Amino acid sequence: MDIVVCVKPVPEAETRLRASSDGSKLDPEAVKFVLAGYDESAVEQALLLKETVPGSKVHVISFGPAPRTEEVLRASIALGCDQATWIEASPQAPNDPLLAARALARAIAVVHYDLVLCGKQAGDDEAGLVAAAVGELLGVPDFGYVVNLRWDAGRSRFTFRRITETGEESWEAAPPCVIGLQQAWNDPRTAKLPAILKSRKAQIARVPPDASTSPASSVPERFELPAPRSGAKFIEYKTPEEAATKLVRILREEAKVFP
């Protein structure tokens, strides 16, 4: 089975964010970038499928600027992906889901694939659009919020469930298709030290930025950090009854949560 995984570098959760000097975007100098959390699950899921379906290959693709994009590709190779393609974006390129989806779809269209796996959304913009847009651009079925993805070899079908607002749906799909993954079977694995060393020497195919790329669907105007939240209110009490009485009064009279 040929599996393509689309991954994106995002700021590490613990990083201290800062706006660039013109305020238009995140200051990349101050940020440590890592493989996005759901993309880590997508890589894990691809590797699990590879381990269960003999002869499978996992090809990881990312669109973005140097050096962060190359780094998440190397991290994916260290985890066990077989092949990597880096579609270079100019450092000025906006963080735009449609721009990314077009670049990814263009690279995927020229390779053989049975499955394209994406994280359901990235931890920076939380847009959750790329998987669906890649599916539309490739002209193959796409599914979001997927869990429990399996390959039914007898019927040559993927089976999976989708988490929706009203419950879970059971689906099956024939290859090729695109899946926006919510969760792999396992917690993502950790790359081992020898694999990390080996990944530094791995060949990464580079696709130069496409000059004809259509403009971004959206361009952010300003990037600013949210104002610090005011402190929490602590209720002083001696008995649980007193705490509840005071809490109800605050909810009713100050927060006006209910009349």
Place this chain on the structure above:
Amino acid sequence: MPDFSLTLEQESLRDLARKFARTEMAPHAAECDRTARFPEEIYRKAYDLGLMNLNVPAEYGGSGLASLEQCLIVEELAYACAGMTTSIIANCLALEPIILGGSAEQKQRLLTPFCATYQLASFALTEPSGGSDAGGLRTRARREGDHYVLDGEKCFITNAPHASLYTVFATVDPNLKHRGITAFVVPRSASGVLPGKDEEKMGHRASSTGTVRFENVQVPTTDRLGEDGEGFAIAMRTLDQTRTPIGALATGIAQAALDHAAGYSLKRVTFGKPIAEHQAIQIKLANMVQAVHAARLLTWHAAWTIDRGAKGTLESSIAKCFASDAALAVADEAIQTFGGYGYMKEYPVEKLLRDAKLTQIYEGANEIQRSVIARELLRDYQ
């Protein structure tokens, strides 16, 4: 121009160690410290990720890292728990004599199967009669035909109760002093190898430290490293290699102490403002961060010197000595910053002081480091 930036490869190794330290080690550090539990499941995971036999060349199944990369990893591990780190890196110390003194055949035969699975090894040099006076050790090695017979006792041996392999230093003739010392590789399974009790320690309580007795232990001559009398040089060259990562270990403790103190100083309010706004605390933090930076840079410099192929005796002694003194001082000031809370076991800083203390003592006491530093220094003036 000197360049203090790390390569992307070095950063990714450090990230691996940081992730392991913070997710696998840190959550168990307080519990293992309290109960003196030896968390073998954590050491096994460290092995699985390639964080254990860092200095063993890759061709023999180790990670084959240079000194600087080892230091980056060790600092991260020690940030989470110095005791666990000591047990994780004890293999590096125990196996270095084989790397330095072993023949190609011995390395293949001894290192490759050892590194192929999770196993612990111990470096057995120190004896009850003294550690710093290594030339005066009393464990005897008597030659009998195609083997030696070892008799004696070693103490303060890291991982001794759990090790499957020991590198043992014994003398073929005590009258020869350090010129009689010879290095051997002894499997735990050899008859007469008797690990003793686990010592109750002040710090590094997740690590295991014990005695090993050798009673009429037969060691084939093929398991002798180098020739008769070359053991002392092998031991000293080993410590030249492994001393620098102890500087990194101490730096990790110091960084943890600084982070705890700085974080607490922003939250703790006295006289109507966070104590970080009181100059007395600012001065403490300023001194602490200087010590941490200096410890790290001296360690990196020693590692860089060794990685360029130099012996680095002076540099590694400076790094180990300075960083361990800094760790104790920074941990001490961290406790002072926490005030009464810092003295309580409920808070993490008193453990750092207890852990830091050992770094001034083991792998060459700082008194020995200073005499080495002075000897190396004065050589340039003679």
